[in-house]
Amino acid sequence: MTDTTSRPRRRVRTTTASATAAPSDPVTLAGKATINDIARLTGVSKKTVSRVINDSPLVHPETREKVLALMKQLGYSPDPQARGLAFRRSFLIGLVYDNPTAQFIVNMQYGALDALRDSGYELVVHPCDSSKEDYIDGVRRFAQQQKLHGVILIPRVSEDEQLATALREIGVRYVRIASIPLDQASNMVVTHDRRAGTEAANYLESLGHRTLGLITGPRRYRSTIERGGGFLAGLAERGIELPPDYMFEGGYTFESGVAGAEYLLAKSPRPTAIFACNDEMAAGVYKAAMRRGLSIPGDLSVVGYDDSPLASQLWPALTTIHSPIRDLGRQAAQMLLANEAAAPAVPRTVTPQLVVRDSSQRPKA
Amino acid sequence: MTDTTSRPRRRVRTTTASATAAPSDPVTLAGKATINDIARLTGVSKKTVSRVINDSPLVHPETREKVLALMKQLGYSPDPQARGLAFRRSFLIGLVYDNPTAQFIVNMQYGALDALRDSGYELVVHPCDSSKEDYIDGVRRFAQQQKLHGVILIPRVSEDEQLATALREIGVRYVRIASIPLDQASNMVVTHDRRAGTEAANYLESLGHRTLGLITGPRRYRSTIERGGGFLAGLAERGIELPPDYMFEGGYTFESGVAGAEYLLAKSPRPTAIFACNDEMAAGVYKAAMRRGLSIPGDLSVVGYDDSPLASQLWPALTTIHSPIRDLGRQAAQMLLANEAAAPAVPRTVTPQLVVRDSSQRPKA
DNA sequence: CTGAAAGCGCTTACAG
């Protein structure tokens, strides 16, 4: 029984009729119509409906309108699982990460979701422990079993060449967010951490600081090499050499920031400024300075990195480098959704910016 | 062509053979075997394999062993999309929330993922804006289109009766995390925020504080009523009445904590202790106190709520209430996975605990 | 521009 009007009449359901006829009452169909209902009620084949769903140009405009109108009326949306089964891939994007700060994860999620909104794709979170031998297996199984449409990799897992290789082998698309171009442009979003590190150096040098301290992240993080390296390079360019014993390898944690500052503030001459490679460690510097009775920025200027909410919540508010993390997430997800043909020749790039607040000033004479 | 040995020989792939025969080489099948391959290679029907997958008791132990052995050898795991299509529901759990702190979201995610690990279920994140009229529609569409197995609701969306009703109507299971039992026991995890608020009051009273200030969250949050209400009740029980003008309605943000403290610290007599209903606002109290040259805890004791990382990163370290958020997430997810028959009569309950650190002491004489 | 048939990888309902 086919209803060829584009706007089916509402029918009163009678027991006898409804028991035998295929349901065609828009009310009962609400929210659970299938491609078959759309096809039957518009009088076209389900293949044609499928073409409309997939934006095929091979559909007569009138036919398309008719189909779209009914879809809208019934609130129909195709079943992602059925499409996925037929397509042999899902409409899920995976976000894979290894224990960055909460703010980083959440901002990244918001950014990715910005791009995914109304796309029919959903975001599946997958934290992992990259220090474990078999973590790559875990990610591979996750990607393969869910037949992910793509994966977003953020530091530090984004820096793992073996992970990227594993994903390539099973044919899962990925975007790596990292501070240098580790991969072909279509798989990368690059954050210019080096440039930002240099900016921090230029800024502190221009204020007049000559004795500086540096608290880095773990050596195995690429971001540490870039942020810290950029800082050292910036100072060197301006004729300041930072001796190795004025550098401290932290762990991107508050506690390591405290430890680093305890170490640096015990030096003689004492540094008049410290650049910490993330805000959590900078907060640790505050604690150590206060314990020693040093005022910020009177006795010590502090510059952090990330511009997390913490930065503006410290007292005095922290001068830091703003990383547009939500933007990074948005761009990465967009790339995953974009047509593969639209691959850029040059990797997308994002440059963090210095945000001057109240934790930095000229050193005392 | 059926291979009935439980451990199929490895075969060299020859072009002619492989082109015509169904693939049965365990190597080529790795990671992409289907239920048909398992059935064929073990010589049983796919229905029997399906029974093994679903832990049906109606399978001869030997048959089960044979099937499981081959599954393991081939690294087979059933396709969640195909199962989902047949089951008419997915293996996805939704986490729905409206802008709590980053730390809260992330801990909740970790907790839920703890419970989901190796279960075959995945976590899909769904932030939303409950101040928008149509946010319930958005959540409903999300749940219905993805045919979610269940949804975890955290404050404040967990407190929205209309949302719960909408989910019930479309037959989607949910667990609400909230500070009072709003729903039947099988759908609730209750956090005893009231009791924790009372504990904060008892603690400060026992130190000797008599003039106290309270900074609450927004009135529309149930947690505010419970935390703040418990605090007031605790004081009242000990004979202390906190006048209304020593209460300030904040917004659970750092800035509102600053504003609340500015207001309270200008009062005469000045409170010797402030209870802030979350740590972010407590951090705001620090800022306001420092600006006024008041020392913590010398001039002012401060107690927060949440025990976020911030609490131990402030200086002095913040006395606060520890909420076991990760536990909450784990329990909620477990309930969603559990057999519906195992519904408890009494809602699961979690009681936050006071953590004394360095921001509180006896008031000056 | 359109459609009938077969198939994606599973499960349900039924029969034995």
Added chain:
DNA sequence: CTGAAAGCGCTTACAG
């Protein structure tokens, strides 16, 4: 304890 048939809601490959 086991299996053959039909079906979940879509798409591909082919034909017109």
